[in-house]
Amino acid sequence: MHPLLGSAADSVMRLAMTDAAIELNRPENFFNREISWLAFNQRVLHQALDPRTPLLERLKFMGIFSNNLDEYFMVRVASLLQQIEAGVSKRSPDGLTPAEQLEQIRACLGPLVEQQHSHFYRELRPLLAETGIHLLNYNDLNRTQQRYLDQYFAAQIFPVLTPLAVDPAHPFPHISNLSLNLAVLIQDDSVGEEQFARIKVPNILPRFIELPAKTRRRSQQPIVWMGVPIEQVIAHNLSTLFPGMSVIDWFVFRVTRDADLDVKEDEADDLLLAIEQELRKRRLGAGSVVRLEIEAGSPASILEILMNGMDLDPQDVYALPGLLSLEDLMSLTSLPLPELKDQPWTQVVPKRLRRVQMPVGEDLQRSKPSEESEDIFTVIRQRDLLMHHPYDSFAASVEQFVAQAATDPHVLAIKMTLYRTSGDSPIVQSLMQAAEHGKQVLALVELKARFDEENNITWARRLEKAGVHVVYGLVGLKIHTKVVLVVRQERNQIRRYVHIGTGNYNSKTARIYTDLGLLSCREDLGADISELFNYLTGFSKQRDYRKLLIAPVSLREQMIGLIDREIQHAIAGRPAAIRAKMNSLVDPKIILKLYEASQAGVEIDLIVRGVCCLRPGVPGLSDRIRVISIIGRFLEHSRIFSFHNNGQEEFFIGSADWMTRNLDRRVEAITPIEDEAIAAELRAILDISLADDRLAWDLLPSGEYQLRQPVDPETPHSSQQQFMNRAATTR
Known part of the structure; x- marks a missing residue:
């Protein structure tokens, strides 16, 4: 049986065999969220296992x-442990308590991590060596190479190491989150007593120490890079750290701590200060330890010291065969070996934007403005514009839009939300420039964007110093929506221009995430977004919007209403269908409504990249629901919702997944698409994605994901490759 399934297959069989009407809200009708996420990460791991993936890309996915x-x-495991500690016994929709979920997580993780390490050592490492990338062990080196590393240790590593003893006079040291450490057993020969010491591997030095060309042995194999893990260099020079002592043994270990922020927003006088205080705690590793990773074969004595020192149970320990912290392998993907990587993709400037003035971004090769040049506002006034990133250039569209607004003398105000942005964000620079030009500029910065809090605080302070009015969101809600509003004076009227997107205003992720964005100057959208910003910055309690579907105000009700309309069409014998693309599908109420729609006769196709708690294809329950997941070189991040509506198909795009947090605890914006050409483009995106037979996985009723096999192995249908081809030839 598949390691992530448990007894799911048996549940499906019981459902399929019953003749009675199926009760929708039963635990067996839902997949567990945490286990579904592990299944998603297993699909990510498959990219590292798949020989069709270029070698360095396989290392990246590893x-x-x-x-x-x-x-x-x-985050997730830490939350379950907190619930257990607090005595929470509430069951998840699939019927599991927090303790039962943890038990299943541990059962699933063992085989996955074992598969990862086994594949690296048996497959990837030898393949890397064949191509000239030699990741060696210290013991495999000749004496010249070892002598070089010993000298490197003395000059570069030894000065920054701090061995910490553990004995009655020295309490167990604090182990920082995600740090790599050596547990060392030493012995004082004069008394014959074993002692324990911990050495933190400095993260300011490279994880893998490269050997210079002069030390490399001659070989028939090519040598592009050769090196060893830094922890092995330290381990083989332990005698210099403990003079007069005998080193008995050493093992590498690593800990993971609870890193979620615990901010009591309703009690905080200053949210920025409260977040900063929590970030200091995170940097100090104040959260409890939730995982101990250690090299397999570590003696019980070392394990006992570590577990006692960090108050861990045996089930919190993961013994791994070989290198720990395999994410550090990604550093090797920067080696100059283009033949071992995906072919580079240069984003395409959409045709309608190719005559726009003021080129921005390194990826754009355009001539200087001419008499035929247009500004971006002229282009938007002609018709709404849809961008499909990373196929369409983010720099030539979104960054250009904000950059021109910053310098255009007719622009009076710019307002935008910032959930995550890059460290060298051109958009943030444009906002500061706009403020310097005297425009009214508002940046709504979400301080609680997980693991980006510190970056957002840095930019918030810089924006404030430049004269931008910065707002830090709402108590109890995350501002997740992706919107920009530009207010422009045009002759005798005020016109509002908007951008509504599915992804963050982040130039780096815009190169690797698939997202959609709409540029428009429709008055109804401009008025809605104006009122949305009033809701976010003031005391507005606006609930009714002209076009936008806004969470947590009305999005849930309106989505349920759109599904209900398809149900009524099906009951009346009319064609009814729903197609949707999103990151995650978790919300129980939406899932139950989709089951109801399936039972009524609505055909439903879902593209869900990550977590999916809906069980598709169950006779009598969800036999008209099909779910696929697409995993490829780009991370699927766009959200599209399509409702057939008896032939009058309606499309929506925006920032929200069908998750409870998006519908109830975040501010989100979904916009309808009313331009027929854009609707046709969205229809094509869904058609191409659903027909994928290279990157797509079908979710089976059992919970297993099955990789689709190409109809023609010589010409597999990769949706991402097809989107690149379309952008290069038609956009």
Whole structure:
């Protein structure tokens, strides 16, 4: 049986065999959220296992899998442990208590991590060596190479190391989050007593120490890079750290701590200060330890010291065969070996924007403005414009929009939300420039964007110093929506221009995340977004919007209403269908409504990249629901919702997934699409994605994901490749 399934297959069989009407809200009708996430990360790992993936990209996915797991433990596992400690026994929709969920997580994780490490050592490491990338062990080196590393240790590593003894006079030291450490057993020969010491591997030095060309042995194999893990260099020079002592043994270990922020917003006088205080705690690693990773074969004596020192149970320990912290392998993907990577993709400037003035961004190669040049506002006035990133250029569209607004003398105000942005964000620079030009500029910065809090605080302070009015969100809600409003004086009228997107205003992720964005000057959208900003910054209690679906105000009710309308069409014998693309599908009420729609005869196709708690394809329950997940070189992040509406198909795009947090605890904006050409483009995106037979996985009723096999192995249908081809030839 598949390791992530448990007894799910049996539940499906019981459902399929019953003749009675199926009760919708039963635990067996839902997949567990945490286990579904592990299934998603397993699909990520498959990219590292798949020989069709270029070698250095396989190494990248190996690192992404490990990095994903770190965040999973720091947030999801930590939350379950907190619930157990607090005595919470509330069951998840699939019927599991927090303790039962943890038990299933541990059962699923063991085989996955074992598969990851086994594949790295048996497959990837030898393949890397064949191509000239030699990651060696210290013991494999010749004496010349070892002598070089010993000298490197003395000059570069030894001065920054601090061995910490553990004995009655020295309490167990604090182990920082995600740090790599050596547990060392030493012995004082004069008394014959074993002692324990901990050495933190300095993260300011490279994880893998490269050997210079002069030390490399001659070989028939090519050598592009050769090196060893830094912890092995330290381990083989322990005698210099403990003179007069005998080193008995050493093992590498690593801890993961609860890193979620605990901010009592309703009690905080200053949210910025409260977040900063919590960030200091995170940097100090104040959260409790939720995972101990240690090299397999570590003696019981070392494990006992570590577990007692960090108050851990045996089930919190993960013994791993070989290198820890495999995400550090991603550093090797920067080696100059283009033949081992995906072919570079240069974002395409949409045709309608190619005559726009003021080129921005390194990826744009355009001539200087001419008499035929247009400003971006002229282009938007002609017709709404849809961008599909990373196929369409983010720099030439979104960044250009904000950059021109910052310098245009007719622009009076710019307002935008910032959930996550890059460290060198051109958009933030444009906002500061706009404020310097005397425009009214508002930036709504979400301080609680997980793991980006510190970055957002830095930019918030810089924006404030430049004269931008910065607002830090609402108590109890995250501002997750992606919107920009530009107010412009045009002759005798005020016109509002808007951008509504599915992704963050982040130039770096815009190169690797698939997202959609709409540029428009429709008055109804401009009025809605104006009122949305009033809701976010003032005391407005606006509930009715002209076009936008806004969470937590009305989005849930309106989505339920759109599904209900398809149900009524089906009951009346009319064609009825729902197609949707999102990151996650978790909300029980939405899932139950989709089950109801399936039973009524609505055909439903869902593209859900990550967590999906809906069980598709169950006879009598969800036999008209199909779910796929697409995992490829770009991270699928766009959200599209399509409702057939008896042939009058309606499309929506925006920032919200069908998750309870998006519908009830975040501010989100979903916009209808009323331009027929844009609707046709969204229809094509869904058609191409649903037909994918290279990157797509079908979710089975059992909970297993099955990778689709190409109809023609010689010409697999990769949706992401097709989008690149379309952008290069038609956009």
